[in-house]
Amino acid sequence: MSxxxxxxxxxxxxxxxRIVNGLEQIPYAGVGKHVPAGRKHAPRIVSCAAHPSNxxxxxxxxEEALRRCGLRDGMVISSHHHLRNGDRIALEVLETAARMxxxxxxxFPSASFPCHxxxxxxxxxxxxxxxxxxxxxxxxxxxxxxxxxGLGVLRSHGGRWQAIQDGxxxxxxxxxxxxxxxxxxxxxxxxxxSACGSLGFAxxxxxxxxxxxxxTDNLVPFPCVPWQIQGGAVDHVVQVDTIGDPAKIVxxxxxxxxxxxxxxxxEHVARFLRDAGIMRDGFSFQAGAGGIALAFVMVLKDMMKxxxxxxxxxxxxxxxxxxxxxxxxxxxxxxxxxxxDLDGVRSIxxxxxxxxxxxxxxxxxxxxxxxxxxxxxxxxxxxxxDVHFNANVVTHSDGRLLHGxxxxxxxxxxxxxxxxxxxxxxxIPVIVDEVTTLVGPGEMIDVVATxxxxxxxxxRKDLADRVRGSGLPIRPIEEIKEEVERICGGKPERxxxxxxxxxxxxxxxxxxxDTVWRLGD
Amino acid sequence: xxxxxxxxxxGQDVRSDLWVGIxxxxxxxxxxxxxxRVEPYYGERIREQTRSILDALQxxxxxxxxxxxxxxxxxxxxxxxxxxxxxxAADGNARPERSVPLPPPSPRDRLRRSRLYLPGAEPxxxxxxxxxxxxxxxxxxEDSVHPDQKDGARLVVRNALRxxxxxxxxxxxxxxxxxxxxxxxxxxxxxxPDVILIPKVEDPSQVAAVDRRVEECCVRAGTSRxxxxxxxxxxxxxxxxxxxxxxxSDRVCALTIGLEDLTADLGVAKxxxxxxxxxxxxxxxxxxxxxxxxxxxxxxGDVGNLDGLRSWAVRSRAMGFEGxxxxxxxxxxxxxxxxxxxxxxxxxxxxxxxAFRDAESKGHTVVSLGTKMIDPPVVARAVRLVDRAKAMxxxxxxxxxxxxxx
Numbered sequence: 001m002s003x004x005x006x007x008x009x010x011x012x013x014x015x016x017x018r019i020v021n022g023l024e025q026i027p028y029a030g031v032g033k034h035v036p037a038g039r040k041h042a043p044r045i046v047s048c049a050a051h052p053s054n055x056x057x058x059x060x061x062x063e064e065a066l067r068r069c070g071l072r073d074g075m076v077i078s079s080h081h082h083l084r085n086g087d088r089i090a091l092e093v094l095e096t097a098a099r100m101x102x103x104x105x106x107x108f109p110s111a112s113f114p115c116h117x118x119x120x121x122x123x124x125x126x127x128x129x130x131x132x133x134x135x136x137x138x139x140x141x142x143x144x145x146x147x148x149x150g151l152g153v154l155r156s157h158g159g160r161w162q163a164i165q166d167g168x169x170x171x172x173x174x175x176x177x178x179x180x181x182x183x184x185x186x187x188x189x190x191x192x193x194s195a196c197g198s199l200g201f202a203x204x205x206x207x208x209x210x211x212x213x214x215x216t217d218n219l220v221p222f223p224c225v226p227w228q229i230q231g232g233a234v235d236h237v238v239q240v241d242t243i244g245d246p247a248k249i250v251x252x253x254x255x256x257x258x259x260x261x262x263x264x265x266x267e268h269v270a271r272f273l274r275d276a277g278i279m280r281d282g283f284s285f286q287a288g289a290g291g292i293a294l295a296f297v298m299v300l301k302d303m304m305k306x307x308x309x310x311x312x313x314x315x316x317x318x319x320x321x322x323x324x325x326x327x328x329x330x331x332x333x334x335x336x337x338x339x340x341d342l343d344g345v346r347s348i349x350x351x352x353x354x355x356x357x358x359x360x361x362x363x364x365x366x367x368x369x370x371x372x373x374x375x376x377x378x379x380x381x382x383x384x385x386d387v388h389f390n391a392n393v394v395t396h397s398d399g400r401l402l403h404g405x406x407x408x409x410x411x412x413x414x415x416x417x418x419x420x421x422x423x424x425x426x427x428i429p430v431i432v433d434e435v436t437t438l439v440g441p442g443e444m445i446d447v448v449a450t451x452x453x454x455x456x457x458x459x460r461k462d463l464a465d466r467v468r469g470s471g472l473p474i475r476p477i478e479e480i481k482e483e484v485e486r487i488c489g490g491k492p493e494r495x496x497x498x499x500x501x502x503x504x505x506x507x508x509x510x511x512x513x514d515t516v517w518r519l520g521d
Numbered sequence: 522x523x524x525x526x527x528x529x530x531x532g533q534d535v536r537s538d539l540w541v542g543i544x545x546x547x548x549x550x551x552x553x554x555x556x557x558r559v560e561p562y563y564g565e566r567i568r569e570q571t572r573s574i575l576d577a578l579q580x581x582x583x584x585x586x587x588x589x590x591x592x593x594x595x596x597x598x599x600x601x602x603x604x605x606x607x608x609x610a611a612d613g614n615a616r617p618e619r620s621v622p623l624p625p626p627s628p629r630d631r632l633r634r635s636r637l638y639l640p641g642a643e644p645x646x647x648x649x650x651x652x653x654x655x656x657x658x659x660x661x662x663e664d665s666v667h668p669d670q671k672d673g674a675r676l677v678v679r680n681a682l683r684x685x686x687x688x689x690x691x692x693x694x695x696x697x698x699x700x701x702x703x704x705x706x707x708x709x710x711x712x713x714p715d716v717i718l719i720p721k722v723e724d725p726s727q728v729a730a731v732d733r734r735v736e737e738c739c740v741r742a743g744t745s746r747x748x749x750x751x752x753x754x755x756x757x758x759x760x761x762x763x764x765x766x767x768x769x770s771d772r773v774c775a776l777t778i779g780l781e782d783l784t785a786d787l788g789v790a791k792x793x794x795x796x797x798x799x800x801x802x803x804x805x806x807x808x809x810x811x812x813x814x815x816x817x818x819x820x821x822g823d824v825g826n827l828d829g830l831r832s833w834a835v836r837s838r839a840m841g842f843e844g845x846x847x848x849x850x851x852x853x854x855x856x857x858x859x860x861x862x863x864x865x866x867x868x869x870x871x872x873x874x875x876a877f878r879d880a881e882s883k884g885h886t887v888v889s890l891g892t893k894m895i896d897p898p899v900v901a902r903a904v905r906l907v908d909r910a911k912a913m914x915x916x917x918x919x920x921x922x923x924x925x926x927x
Contacts, residue, residue, distance in 0.1 A: 258824070260850035260851065263850075263851060397561075398561045425591070427558075427562075427563060428591060429562075451649055452649075452652065487593060489570075490563075492559075493565070495561050495562075496561065
């Protein structure tokens with residue numbers, strides 16, 4: 001957005017815009033400080049009388065469905081990212097809308113992938129006004145260069161539910177790509193040739209959007225079970241040849257890292273959980289699908305077996321490594337948010353103890369609790385961590401958009417939050433004086449595990465006490481930072497960024513935590 | 522007349538390294554064209570470093586092109602110097618300032634269960650190698666380095682010895698086969714490596730030649746720090762000369778064996794069980810012990826197969842070897858565990874030592890434990906085993922002499 005933005009300093013001391021894409025914002029006030037008021041957003045009331053009583057909502061094409069939904073300029077179009085880099089539908093929707101002459105749309109994906117790069121062309125041509133959702137790779141670069149007409153808004157998975165539920169984002173048309181669906185609109189992600197496991201990220205869209213279109217390449221007679229998305233929320237169903245490329249929707253195999261440094265970090269994390277007494281009978285944990293996280297699961301698994309310990313539940317993103325835990329009886333349940341590989345899909349489709357979850361009960365901060373707050377331990381990555389334990393996961397140290405937030409912010413509420421990161425990458429320090437972009441407040445981050453040692457947040461003296469005498473390399477974070485600076489040849493220069501916001505980072509409660517600035521020239 | 526030289530690596534897959542092209546000119550001062558992954562953080566510092574190295578090399582006029590993929594300063598220094606030398610610059614000393622103090626010199630009979638091979642041409646593996654706590658790291662200038670990269674690798678290794686903290690690991694360098702290995706010595710010996718591995722040794726005279734050159738380098742560098750030699754026997758002839766080779770210099774601290782080349786020389790396939798090299802390995806182990814130096818086994822190449830590694834190491838230890846090479850850090854722990862004496866062995870050795878001390882204090886000439894007489898070599902072996910166990914960090918408590926039988 002051009003012109004001088006009206007900026008205010010929030011409770012974290014970060015300068016953030018007062019107005020984002022025309023809407024007044026609440027600056028971040030501190031963890032748990034913002035008290036929401038009012039009622040949830042409600043979609044318009046509709047009647048069965050306006051829908052076919054035989055339950056057949058199938059229409060001939062995506063274009064017809066969009067027309068029937070009253071597509072017009074300036075609408076908010078949402079999509080989910082369960083098909084990941086194999087998704088063909090989100091782009092097809094926007095391109096169809098372009099052919100129909102729509103302009104100034106806001107695309108509201110739960111995340112974007114490299115396959116969505118052509119959206120840049122749609123922004124250049126004015127079809128898409130801006131994107132609110134994760135932006136990586138060339139799309140991230142596009143936003144970082146200030147080429148988008150609106151500001152990017154980066155939200156966590158829980159924050160996206162919160163924004164929809166609280167009416168911060170009103171979805172006009174939700175398009176839900178479904179690996180299996182019936183003519184009534186019931187939809188499931190765990191079966192079909194394009195199976196992706198859970199469809200949890202599309203649930204809020206189905207409940208709160210004014211119009212909902214289900215697009216499937218596997219139309220089955222009613223009923224489609226399980227129905228992760230319920231037909232009662234769906235306006236139209238569109239049958240297509242393919243919703244995506246199965247090889248890119250899930251990976252065939254997820255490979256464990258062979259990098260010695262990453263294996264060492266994974267081992268530090270697992271030993272920490274064991275020696276701090278967090279790994280005990282009935283415990284729970286969440287780890288992502290990154291290289292360190294997968295290696296961590298493997299190491300922890302051996303330790304669990306050795307100690308005769310079993311988890312009550314583990315949180316997905318599921319991979320074959322979590323499925324092995326379930327099938328070997330080392331956890332009672334997998335509570336899955338998204339499904340990363342073929343073993344995960346097979347398991348969620350067949351094992352009642354492998355449960356698809358949505359961000360509503362797992363992550364949404366404006367709910368009557370969410371279970372992310374009582375997971376015993378989470379293992380997360382970060383691009384930067386500072387000496388106050390503040391962390392960045394969305395931008396590279398040079399300020400360029402690099403990752404979405406995903407469930408990362410929501411997971412910070414766990415009993416023990418561990419960032420598993422190398423202390424530097426090539427010559428780029430990860431442990432720094434101050435993060436480029438604040439995404440996780442330091443008070444939420446308990447442990448930073450690197451290849452050169454483990455730093456415990458001084459706020460967590462209890463954890464420090466519990467691992468005393470364990471032989472783990474516990475070190476002050478400043479000491480690790482200084483060592484890294486010695487190796488890299490001094491403190492890195494700070495990124496030179498223009499004084500112009502290109503995106504904002506929301507906290508889990510919808511307040512504005514930080515600003516992403518335009519890259520310098 | 523412009524002279525050109527280049528060094529390092531370029532391309533998409535390169536990480537933590539750089540490519541440098543230098544054109545030395547007659548005039549025009551220093552011109553630097555830098556592209557770097559870390560430009561926003563360290564771009565200025567890379568330019569400063571470049572100027573200061575050229576200054577040290579007495580180059581006043583040159584165009585320097587650098588494609589940096591996030592290399593650490595000691596690597597940048599090595600690549601620039603290599604490119605300058607390739608362009609004909611022969612003068613000046615561009616050794617980076619020593620940023621890591623020299624560790625204490627190694628005793629000849631140091632614990633050498635594991636030695637981790639690090640390719641000298643691949644800087645990204647160097648900086649964290651010590652974290653994995655091998656007993657030794659080997660900066661390799663030989664087989665892992667492409668012939669085109671030998672000059673560059675030598676400088677990377679030299680700088681690593683000055684600037685990389687390898688923790689408690691002993692710092693070994695594998696030089697090239699003679700005669701080019703002698704050039705390697707000129708570059709690395711002044712930096713105080715603990716052990717020089719000499720590849721493809723077949724004759725004691727090769728060890729003697731290295732010994733002489735090491736001595737000359739030490740004298741020139743004004744150091745009396747110990748530099749040990751570890752000949753690698755990699756041919757049938759080398760194995761047959763094992764004892765003479767082990768005795769060829771007082772600097773020899775260990776003999777080791779290279780099975781890839783040896784099996785090739787024998788014209789046999791290298792197998793999982795290693796039956797084809799049993800004779801050679803036994804002979805090398807025997808010669809090493811006969812000469813009073815350590816016997817160290819070859820590497821186990823299948824990084825993914827830790828169970829296979831363990832069984833190899835068990836057989837290796839049973840043959841009298843005291844350690845192995847590692848091609849990946851994950852092999853270190855299984856090797857340390859396998860070459861460690863068992864609890865029962867330690868307890869037995871402690872009893873022997875205690876019985877010996879007891880007998881000594883009572884003025885007995887014969888040591889006995891229970892109903893068994895203990896011969897002096899058994900006592901010596903027990904003393905050594907207890908020392909080793911202590912060095913390995915295994916909890917060792919001195920035992921009391923067992924009560925004499927009534």
